[in-house]
Amino acid sequence: MSASSGPESRPSPAQVRRWRQYLADERAEGAVYRQLASRRTGEEREILLGLADAESRHEQHWRTLLGDQVGKPRRGDLRTRVLGRLARTFGGVFVLALAQNAEARSAYAHDADATDAMAADERVHGEVVRALATRGRARMSGTFRAAVFGANDGLVSNLALVLGVGATGISAGAVLVTGIAGLLAGALSMGAGEYVSVRSQRELLEASTPDARADEIIPDLDVGANELALVYRARGMEAAEAQEHAAGVIARVTAGQGVPDREVQSFEEIGNGWAAAISSFCFFASGALVPILPYLFGMSGLPAILLAAGLVGVVLLGTGAVVGVLSGAPPLRRALRQLGIGIGAAAVTYVLGLAFGTTVV
Template sequence: MDHTPLSPRPPRQSAPSDADLRKWRRYLADERAEAAIYRDLAQRRDGEEREILLKLAEAEGRHEQHWIDLLGEHADRPVRPSARRILLRFLARCFGSVFVMALAQRAEGRSPYSSEPAATNAMAADELIHEEVIRGLATRGRARLSGSFRAAVFGANDGLVSNLALIMGIGATGVSSGFVLFSGIAGLLAGALSMGAGEYVSVRSQRELLNATKPTQISLAAAPDLDLNANELVLLYRARGMSQEAAEHRAAERLGHLDCDCDPSLSLQPPEYYENEYEEIGSGWNAAVSSFCFFAAGALVPILPYMFGLQGMAAVLVSLLLVGLALLCTGGIVGLLSGASPAKRAFRQLAIGFGAALATYLLGLAFGTSLG
């Protein structure tokens, strides 16, 4: 979406054409659908997120009224909203998840109002802000989904690519289908165990690093008895990242100098940063189990044709088809979570997976020729 500054809109002089009326009816239907989407999402939220979503629905209602005023008597002939918004509202009603929020973010980013003469500058500016608001809400959801979910998605993708590449390379050497199946099962177990152990060590290391970095509360109880002065405590708090003013205020509090002339709000330094960090990293065991299971599930897909008795080129083609569909799904999910185009990420994932398989297949052909 073009985020260039908005220029003043010239006033409309002529009566609207039939094409204008059709377009405005579509805008009206889309605004109504978007307002309904935000209300449906709000029903699955509480607190601040619910309030924000209801405010967005209220803003879409203002846009809806604009098109009603322009259409006048023609507003009584409603049309269906776009297929994208119909699907989005269905997903919002059924799931209300971060994926729906990510799709809503992309929908706001495609607003045509910046180049629509009949829309006001305020409406175009609203849509730009709405995109950023939804981006913020989607980011909260992505943070809650990172950790174990991240390990699951990428574990499945790694299983798909690595085991497909393995069986393609082994199969190209000319060995029997039974040996290809055995190699695939061995690759599944070895990769799943490696991924699970790696995720556990990674997450545990991150949490241990945070524990080592998180400030202790020794100064709360020990400060009155320590042989140090306020200046040294100031150094302690500045080392933790506080400003000079905040550090001086905190040091005065800890040493009982309650007569300091400081802003009382500086006393409020909740350790939320570390709590959020723990939430985003997740549990080591959860990440390990998710990674193991989803890698194994992904690695199972390429060997399914061999497990059901297919051989030769038929098994290869069916394996490529199954893995291709799975790569498109995982790539699309990653695209949604990152706020990028699901289709672009899906086809990129497909190209990477098939590229790796092609490389090992050619290597297997070379070894098979030399061995033969």
């Protein structure tokens, strides 16, 4: 699309306001990428500086349209300003995930004053940032998964336990002891479960990884008759492709060029068993602590139950938003989903506790 107005025609006041905001946002986004680049070296630094240069091109587009109506420099929108502050303070995958989400919400595709190239640029920028963020997600995914699951399980399970037993009418002291027992039992169970889960997954994948020492026998194979092609067929190649690849490997070895380098598999996404176990234990315990805080401070009855539910609700909103940001999804939607699931499960347990308490009485 082409811009509907140019320097030769007077834009409307609404257009001027919108263009000035676009100009401020592009300037702020370019600053975010430069801040992120200042914390990196090598390839990632060059990529981020390239994104900053692209934002400068977009900035110039709006300067040209505004002409003498550029006005005083404006601040970017709140989202971009927060992103810039985070980039200066933290950097890392969290900010990249926020930037990915911001690029995906660009309004250029639906604005006649932005060009098709600018709208396409924003889509490409989103994919570039997604690829950069993926590297960080891969490094943290195993431990982060355990931390998030641990915290949410601690929040929801212990809230459900506290609400369930509290609804039966037992004393506040008994509720507190039950909550502490739930915290300890759940944290130990989660830690042990995560360790076994991660270790088992790594062992399964390691068992499926080609043996590096198998390459050592390639020079001793019979050049005319060998089963090397069967190895590649078993790994998924078609018969003709496997035969050709095997012949190429044998030819290299025969010519004294050595065995071709094989890609080394990494299990970064899975994480480390001990790290996952410790993370899961600590985060479950911290999550499970929240519902019993009112009882630790001497509260009892319905006020304690309502405060426990409120505290857990706030934390669930926070963890849901963090997961949404890191996954590049809308944080509010993820936060509300987390809240609904957690409070819904606890509410069911509370109703069952009420029914059980009534039956006992």
